[in-house]
Amino acid sequence: MKTNNLSNQLTKLTFTIKGMHCASCVKILEDSLSKVEGVSKANVNLATEKATVTYNPTKVTDQHLQSAVSSVGYQAVIKDEMEHEDAERLEKQKELHDLRNKVIVSLCLGGLILWGSFPGLMNTAPALLQNFFLQLILATPVQFWAGLTFYQATIPALKHRTANMDTLVAIGTTVAFGYSAFVTFFPQLLTPYTLNPIPYFDVSTIIIGLILLGRYFEAKAKAGTSEAIKKLIGLQAKTARVIRNGKEADIPIEQVKLGDLIRVRPGEKIPVDGVIVDGESSIDESMVTGESIPVDKTKGDTVVGATINKSGTFVYKATKVGQETMLAQIIKLVQEAQGSKAPIQRLADLISSYFVPVVIILAIVTFVIWYDFGPNPAFLFAMLNTVAVLIIACPCAMGLATPTAIMVGTGIGAEHGILIKDAESLETAHKINTIIFDKTGTLTKGKPEVTDIIVLDKLEQYSSSGAKRNREETILKLAASIEKGSEHSLAEAIVKKAEKQRLTLSRVEAFKAIAGFGVEGKVDGQKLILGNRKLTSKEQVDISDKLPTVEKLEKEGKTVMILATRPHTLSPNPYALLGLIAVADTLKDSAVEGVKALQNLGIEVVMITGDNKRTADAIAKKLGIKRVLAEVLPDQKEAEVKKIQAEGKKVAMVGDGINDAPALAQSDVGIAMGTGTDVAIEAADITLVNKDLRSVASAINLSKKTMRTIKLNLFWAFGYNIILIPVAMGLLYPFFKILLNPIFASIAMATSSISVVLNSLLLKRYKL
């Protein structure tokens, strides 16, 4: 917790200290903290394990305090992220409050001056308001109190020989105010120059009021661009119900240690990442992964911190805490992406670095040309047009055009489980015209599953009922019983299916695994074999009747296991077929739609796999993928990506981010279907934590929309300055007698940067 003591600019900070165990720790810590330059007082409380430090924030940072604590062997837990957000929020609130007051005062005073000085309007104003001295009195606080911020920014900038928008406003309004003050005090000095001695206090005050009003709205709108990060930070649970030494207690989340057992009740937030050790529940992970349907979890399943436990109570073991949790990783990634720069910004960067000096030069040129060649009163035309040029120029819009859109774009992505590594990836993604999907684990679930059970004639003797379902169960039960002792992945799929259907498996005798063929054993006195076609031909099982079915299944990319029996081992009778079980790596639910969505975007979809061509083709056919790269070894994937790039394509590679890291790195945009682990995030440009294949198209669409917004922003920002600066210089005057009043210039300037921010915020309306 942090409090500010404004009277002497000291700040008080209370934070948790880990590793304290005795009273001497208190003294050691207090001494160490007090020695930090800028710390005036340090109190450490053993009972609460907290330190309260009073310090000068201009000298001491959180890191200094953390270093002081760690130097004596303890750990300070300063919630830097939250504190930082709080500090920013408080300062923004104060800034908005100050701005609002200044805007109200400036526009009220400016309005009064305008009433008393604007031709046509002034006749209705009281005589007092038409008095130049009163106007000077009203304009002075606007210029030097409300407008102080422009001077405060200009003077130090000039010391560095740099200039920004504040410099232009300060020069522009000072010229208008200075001239008006001069006219007020020395009107007689202007008469010889055929100048009507009229001040322009309305110009200086209204400009300041309107520009500050623009800043007020801009600050409000800008806060919306970083909303996603604030939301993510806000997701973090505050406490955890930890079971230590058989006792349960709610403790602050910072004190949760690796290996702690944590109980989570229905409706509660899961505090940190971990693995369930007892109980089961349905968990809503939408806030972190973007996955909209609650996921059922039971013992052995992983849970993610900041997600919501919907139904049951469970106990889990903390496996990741603090900055290691998935939420912390996501926050870090989004923050980094928002700090990165898109290549498209380079031009804006280059122009904005020359912009202000060039505008000052143009303002001088405007003054000289109007003074030398303008109509009478030339000086007034020259001055007002110079002020208009200085005021209308808006470098801010150029500076805001790209980063605001990137912030909103990456934020929307994060809210939907699409994590974008940096602005460059977001920019490149919109150019992608080919996407290569790794098959196993990306398009498919990566774990074989039983897909078909086909019952054959000889089964009646094993089944008490003739119902198809029961006969299928019998096949599955026999196959699972015999496979239980096998470690093969296909066997695992069969046993898992039987367990899922809660079948009771029979005891197996004389089990034998025949490598490359299958397994054999005795169940209920019957000799059974289960294996591939090589096994049936070895055992001389006649499968000719069912060969078309076997081949059909194999063409679909499935592995077919044949179950056959004979009454007993020594029986002279040949084996009789019982049934077929087909096992295959099944497609993910979102695969078909995901591929179709990309094809609808006009993107060519390619599948890459180590599988044989027949299996690969079968899967590709189901997905509607026309180009298949089969029998590619893992280390050749990178070369295949290069080959497609050599065709002139912009390639994105979608993989799991762990096994195919080199191919992801080689592609123009590497997309990992990950869980937000460090490895996957490191390798990929875009990580899809929601594991939904439709998100690949969503990510490309998001990139297209963001780039469109950026281009529109830049077009607006450049176009605005390119068109309106010459208008303010008076370029249209010789042809149409059009000049830009400095007050209108300030309205245009204020709306220009707001419109860029608002346009970026419009991205939020885009539905992923």
Next chain:
Amino acid sequence: MNPDKLFVTISGALAIVFTYWFFLMRNEKTVVAASDSIDIAVEGGYSPEVISIAKGKTTKLNFLRKDPSSCLEEVVISEFKVRRFLPLKKKITIELTPKKEGEFPFSCGMNMFHGKIIVK
């Protein structure tokens, strides 16, 4: 040409030359080498403006914003993917561990004020 117009023209030309020289012909600022940590004042720009840090070593950049201008409220070091809000009159530390040598610019959020980090 009237004398006053001549005067304005010559003054204008001089003012243009001065503006060009003042803003666009600045000498490269002195490079300040940072050891473990360096304080950077944020006031109308960055002081020091050019900082040299060592490759592979963690250096703390302590930014202290004294300038109320909202232009300087954020610092962006894009090469290191950093965009940080700088509260007024509160020191904010940004730790950098550069992995490659080179010159990397940093700027305010609106890219009006600039500085440079040289990694050696």
